[in-house]
Amino acid sequence: MPTRMVYVRRAAQVVTAAGASLRPKRGAEMSELGIIEGGSVITRDDRILFAGPDEEAQRVLAAAPEDAEVEVLEAEGKLVTPGLIDPHTHVVFAGSREFELPLRLKGAAYMDILKAGGGILYTAEQTRAAEEDLLAAETRRRLDRFLLHGVTTVEAKSGYGLRLEDELKQLRTARRLNAEHPVELVSTFMGAHAVPPEYKGDPEAYVRLVIEEMIPAVAEAGLAEFCDVFCEEGVFTPEQSRRILEAGLARGLKPKLHADEIVPYGGAELAAAVGAVTADHLLQASGEGIAAMARRGVIAVLLPGTAFFLRKPPADARRMISAGVPVALATDRNPGSSPTESLPLIMNLACLGMGMTPEEVLAACTINAAHAVGRASRIGSIEAGKQADLVLFDAPNVTYLQYHFGVNLVDTVIKRGVCVVRDGRRAGA
Numbered sequence: 001m002p003t004r005m006v007y008v009r010r011a012a013q014v015v016t017a018a019g020a021s022l023r024p025k026r027g028a029e030m031s032e033l034g035i036i037e038g039g040s041v042i043t044r045d046d047r048i049l050f051a052g053p054d055e056e057a058q059r060v061l062a063a064a065p066e067d068a069e070v071e072v073l074e075a076e077g078k079l080v081t082p083g084l085i086d087p088h089t090h091v092v093f094a095g096s097r098e099f100e101l102p103l104r105l106k107g108a109a110y111m112d113i114l115k116a117g118g119g120i121l122y123t124a125e126q127t128r129a130a131e132e133d134l135l136a137a138e139t140r141r142r143l144d145r146f147l148l149h150g151v152t153t154v155e156a157k158s159g160y161g162l163r164l165e166d167e168l169k170q171l172r173t174a175r176r177l178n179a180e181h182p183v184e185l186v187s188t189f190m191g192a193h194a195v196p197p198e199y200k201g202d203p204e205a206y207v208r209l210v211i212e213e214m215i216p217a218v219a220e221a222g223l224a225e226f227c228d229v230f231c232e233e234g235v236f237t238p239e240q241s242r243r244i245l246e247a248g249l250a251r252g253l254k255p256k257l258h259a260d261e262i263v264p265y266g267g268a269e270l271a272a273a274v275g276a277v278t279a280d281h282l283l284q285a286s287g288e289g290i291a292a293m294a295r296r297g298v299i300a301v302l303l304p305g306t307a308f309f310l311r312k313p314p315a316d317a318r319r320m321i322s323a324g325v326p327v328a329l330a331t332d333r334n335p336g337s338s339p340t341e342s343l344p345l346i347m348n349l350a351c352l353g354m355g356m357t358p359e360e361v362l363a364a365c366t367i368n369a370a371h372a373v374g375r376a377s378r379i380g381s382i383e384a385g386k387q388a389d390l391v392l393f394d395a396p397n398v399t400y401l402q403y404h405f406g407v408n409l410v411d412t413v414i415k416r417g418v419c420v421v422r423d424g425r426r427a428g429a
């Protein structure tokens with residue numbers, strides 16, 4: 001096999017996000033992106049070989065093996081970033097819930113729809129009924145859209161099966177798509193996403209099922225890396241959430257938590273107490289909870305698209321960054337509270353709606369997001385030796401991405417050294 005190389009020549013800016021593979025960026029570090037003005041990047045097979053000034057790139061190319069096939073991508077006027085990483089999605093599901101939108105516009109609350117048996121429970125019905133091939137086909141279309149928006153890795157939660165066979169079906173679907181599709185999937189078991197109707201009268205029995213049967217089966221099959229719980233009033237209590245996360249941890253599933261989304265519920269505090277990798281949502285997180293997260297190094301995964309779609313004020317990102325909490329951003333792609341694959345739109349909402357700077361936003365969607373999915377040693381920055389996941393944007397600088405908001409500026413996407421999007425369209429599909 002000849003050596004395959006891509007030479008991304010003379011970009012307006014290369015955002016490397018380098019130097020934070022061991023621990024996520026926090027505070028002022030989130031503004032330091034290691035930008036190379038006028039820089040070039042060279043990939044070799046599935047790895048990054050070089051990132052730096054173009055004169056040096058030419059010397060590196062001159063020393064390339066004779067059989068190397070070099071593809072040259074002119075990047076003049078473009079912004080090059082690491083492949084974007086989405087660390088919180090529920091992308092594997094069947095159906096959609098657009099009919100809830102008019103209800104919410106008339107005043108129905110998200111949680112009331114769930115309590116009435118709709119919401120997550122409606123999607124669980126659809127997902128249970130779907131054959132695995134159909135589930136894969138629906139999810140594949142969403143992954144295609146992610147890729148067109150520059151997203152090269154997504155975390156994917158189960159939680160619409162709510163019984164063992166269908167939780168496993170969702171996780172198997174994620175594993176299959178991870179093998180088939182250019183977008184890389186990181187699986188999270190979230191059997192504790194809602195109490196299914198058959199356990200309505202006895203939620204504690206469902207918690208036992210999650211702990212005693214689902215977690216062991218998922219761990220045994222090696223189908224997930226993380227375990228997550230919807231810790232929320234009327235769903236799972238902090239005490240139940242703690243037991244589930246500890247049971248997951250005992251089986252090697254690292255904890256994540258849907259925390260303090262609708263009401264303040266001690267979620268941020270719990271995430272810190274169990275040493276969760278991330279606490280997500282945090283719209284209602286307390287000051288003590290944020291301080292505890294900072295002390296324990298828990299990453300805040302903020303989801304401004306969800307706040308926007310549910311028409312709620314977003315999380316207090318500035319307070320978290322000032323407190324020293326590492327922040328990442330995600331779409332929360334799901335059919336009920338955030339039906340979008342546009343991580344760039346989420347970035348716009350983070351900047352314009354939460355006051356994060358363009359630099360902080362990029363750190364949050366690259367290296368910090370890589371930490372949030374436990375992959376920072378391999379992805380999230382442009383450094384020699386890391387996986388060759390890159391995005392070229394039609395933007396001359398980092399600020400422009402937030403300024404020219406609401407449109408897709410992605411020109412080219414490279415995943416593992418292969419061009420999978422060109423001129424904004426899927427290539428080689």
Ligand SMILES: N=CN[C@@H](CCC(=O)O)C(=O)O
Pocket residue numbers: 090119120123230258261306332334335336337338
């Ligand atoms: N809040 C809980 N779970 C999802 C929503 C899932 C759904 O509505 O289907 C979330 O993170 O927003």
Ligand SMILES: [Zn+2]
Pocket residue numbers: 088089090258332
């Ligand atoms: Zn979620």
